Amino acid sequence: MSGLTVVKCPHCDNQGMVPIPKEEPFVIGCCPNCREAILLLHSGACLPLCKQILECSAKEQADHVCSVLLAYYQAHANRLFGCDQADEFCQGSILDSPQTPISRKEAEAMKANFNGLLRSLT
Secondary structure (H helix, E strand, O other): OOOEEEEEOOOOOOEEEEEOOOOOOEEEEEOOOOOOEEEEEOOOOEEEOOOOHHHOOHHHHHHHHHHHHHHHHHHHHHHHOOOOOOOOOOOOOHHHOOOOOOOHHHHHHHHHHHHHHHHHHO
16 A cells, blocks of 8 residues: 545545555455445545445455446546446446546556456456
8 A cells, every 4th residue: 555545435425544555456445434345446436335245255246346347447438538428337326426537547557457357357
């Protein structure tokens, strides 16, 4: 971990300072306020996870984390390329809130991290 960032829990909106993951593309933890599961990306993005799924089999856990990451990256790719309509997968998701556009460098870093995640799951 390296550096600190302010994050907001996607479950309860509680804000706090947390270390940014450096070596790993993301870390999974719990909000200290509501105890719900969260996924923290090295970019500082904090995404909600379903705590009940994380108590299931490893395959279901990996599938859930991948679906949350895919929705996040799909929404960013749509914004990056100026897509007017979000992919069907992202509609109605936690990612519908407006976010700032990302740079090409950030997109390349996300792609590299996502490819690394896929390699680690296979």
